[in-house]
Amino acid sequence: MSDLKYRLSDFYSPEFKAIFLDEIKNTVTEELKEHRDRSHGGKPSSTCQYEISAERLIFYLNQELGTLPKVVHQKYEILDKSIREKVFVSYSHFDKEYLSDIQRHFKPFKSQIDFWDDSRIQPGQKWKDEIRNAILETKVAILLVSxxxxxxxxxxxxxxPPLLEAAEKEGAVILIVILKPCLFEEFDDLNQFQAMNPPNRPVSKMDENEKEELFVNLVRQTRKVLNEK
Structure with missing residues (x-):
C-alpha cells in the first residue's frame, strides 16, 4: 500500500487520486462480498487469509481517502449515482392544452414512467431549481414545438442547452412533436432530430383519430427507450 501511495503521489493530482482509490475500494469491497457469498455463506470468516488481506486493504484505502479533499470525493460519488429515468416535457405555456392531452396518454403508465412537467412543481418550491434537477435525471425529453x-x-x-447536451453526451433521447405551423426547419440544433410528425402536418391540422395515434406512438416510443436502458 505504501508503494502504491508514493507512486500515486508522483503521477496523480489529489482529485484523480481520490477517484482512482475509490474505484479500487469499491472493486475490493464487491469482490470480498462475492467471496463471502461463495465460500462462507455470506458471513465473514476471521480465519480466511483472503478476507484478512482484503479487510486490511480496505482499511488503508479508507485512511488514505480520508486525507483527500472531501469535496472531490463527494462530487465523484454524486456523479456515480446519477441515473437518468425521467420523461421531461418542454413546452410553452401558450400550448398548455396539448400538454393535457399528452398527460392523459401517459397516465395509464404512471407506475412505470416518471413523467415530469412543470405542473409537478409545488407552491413554495424554487421552480428553476426543480426544472434544473428534473433535467439532470431526464432520459427522454419530449419537446412540444410551436x-x-x-x-x-x-x-x-x-x-x-442541457437537454441537447444530455442527448449528445449522456444518451438522453429527444422526441419532438410539432404542435402548430412554425419554422422548425430553420433551427439546426432541433431539426437534426427526426420529429414524430412532419412539420407540414402539425397536431393543430390533425383530426381526432390522427392526433390520438400520434400520441399513442409517442408513448410507445418513450416506453421503448426506457426499456432499452
Whole structure:
C-alpha cells in the first residue's frame, strides 16, 4: 500500500487520486462480498487469509481517502449515482392544452414512467431549481414545438442547452412533436432530430383519430427507450 501511495503521489493530482482509490475500494469491497457469498455463506470468516488481506486493504484505502479533499470525493460519488429515468416535457405555456392531452396518454403508465412537467412543481418550491434537477435525471425529453416554443427565452436558454447536451453526451433521447405551423426547419440544433410528425402536418391540422395515434406512438416510443436502458 505504501508503494502504491508514493507512486500515486508522483503521477496523480489529489482529485484523480481520490477517484482512482475509490474505484479500487469499491472493486475490493464487491469482490470480498462475492467471496463471502461463495465460500462462507455470506458471513465473514476471521480465519480466511483472503478476507484478512482484503479487510486490511480496505482499511488503508479508507485512511488514505480520508486525507483527500472531501469535496472531490463527494462530487465523484454524486456523479456515480446519477441515473437518468425521467420523461421531461418542454413546452410553452401558450400550448398548455396539448400538454393535457399528452398527460392523459401517459397516465395509464404512471407506475412505470416518471413523467415530469412543470405542473409537478409545488407552491413554495424554487421552480428553476426543480426544472434544473428534473433535467439532470431526464432520459427522454419530449419537446412540444410551436412558434411560442421557439420564441421562448427561458426554453432556449435554460431548458434546451442541457437537454441537447444530455442527448449528445449522456444518451438522453429527444422526441419532438410539432404542435402548430412554425419554422422548425430553420433551427439546426432541433431539426437534426427526426420529429414524430412532419412539420407540414402539425397536431393543430390533425383530426381526432390522427392526433390520438400520434400520441399513442409517442408513448410507445418513450416506453421503448426506457426499456432499452
Amino acid at each position: 412558434t411560442d416554443f421557439l420564441g421562448s427565452d427561458f426554453i432556449s436558454s435554460d431548458e434546451l
